[in-house]
Amino acid sequence: MKILIADDSRVMRQIVTRTLRQAGFDGHDLVEAADGQEAFDKTVSEKPDLVLSDWNMPHMTGVEVLRQLRATACRCRSAS
Amino acid sequence: MTANPTEDDLRVIAEQVWSSYLDTDGASPLLPFPAQQRRDDVSASVSVTGAWRGHVVVSCSDTASRNAAAALLGIEHEDVTDDDVTDALGELANIIGGNVKSLLPEPCALSLPHVLMEKTAGRYPSVTEVCSLNGTWLDESVTVSVLESTADFAGVSAP
Numbered sequence: 001m002k003i004l005i006a007d008d009s010r011v012m013r014q015i016v017t018r019t020l021r022q023a024g025f026d027g028h029d030l031v032e033a034a035d036g037q038e039a040f041d042k043t044v045s046e047k048p049d050l051v052l053s054d055w056n057m058p059h060m061t062g063v064e065v066l067r068q069l070r071a072t073a074c075r076c077r078s079a080s
Numbered sequence: 081m082t083a084n085p086t087e088d089d090l091r092v093i094a095e096q097v098w099s100s101y102l103d104t105d106g107a108s109p110l111l112p113f114p115a116q117q118r119r120d121d122v123s124a125s126v127s128v129t130g131a132w133r134g135h136v137v138v139s140c141s142d143t144a145s146r147n148a149a150a151a152l153l154g155i156e157h158e159d160v161t162d163d164d165v166t167d168a169l170g171e172l173a174n175i176i177g178g179n180v181k182s183l184l185p186e187p188c189a190l191s192l193p194h195v196l197m198e199k200t201a202g203r204y205p206s207v208t209e210v211c212s213l214n215g216t217w218l219d220e221s222v223t224v225s226v227l228e229s230t231a232d233f234a235g236v237s238a239p
Contacts, residue, residue, distance in 0.1 A: 009167050009170070009171055010153065010164070010167055011149070011152045011153060011164075011167045011168050011170075011171045012171055014152060014153055014154060015101060015152065015171070018154075056192060
């Protein structure tokens with residue numbers, strides 16, 4: 001499974017990565033995005049199975065990323 | 081009415097945060113007594129608004145802030161930049177603040193973190209200290225404080 005971790009905090013991306021590994025997700029392909037625009041771009045280009053996204057990020061919030069993805073006919077389901 | 085958080089609450093929260101993020105091998109816990117010299121070189125805070133209003137502040141020595149950044153990012157101490165320190169202490173305040181918020185009356189909202197690296201503790205007007213934990217981590221000073229606002233919404237001190 002490919003998982004995209006979107007957060008403008010490098011520390012929080014590291015914490016999420018470590019937490020996923022501790023929860024047994026260490027064999028998966030982890031991709032990172034440092035802001036909302038990068039999260040949108042990498043979701044389109046990398047086609048992750050799961051996106052774990054921060055809310056408050058530069059350029060686009062996590063919610064705006066989700067709206068943009070839905071507007072581009074991306075098949076996605078959200079949970080908060 | 082939920083009681084205000086206590087020093088014991090802060091100790092439990094700090095133990096959880098340190099064992100999860102800063103002391104994962106159990107070799108360097110946050111010790112619950114003051115360091116030989118308290119230093120507030122770096123301070124990070126989040127503000128709480130809503131049914132309870134105030135601030136949760138994490139302050140520490142410059143060395144402790146760099147140790148925290150190195151531990152959270154998994155990098156060497158000498159590779160830590162000022163941006164790393166800002167990021168690390170901000171997230172630390174955010175995590176600890178989130179835990180403190182869970183003890184406060186609802187509804188409350190947490191602000192984004194604010195970090196000061198000017199070798200001076202932040203100043204918070206019209207507050208009273210509810211509780212604090214003066215700790216020692218790797219021989220360095222780390223303090224967590226909960227400050228409750230004494231001003232009403234118009235900014236006038238409450239009686």
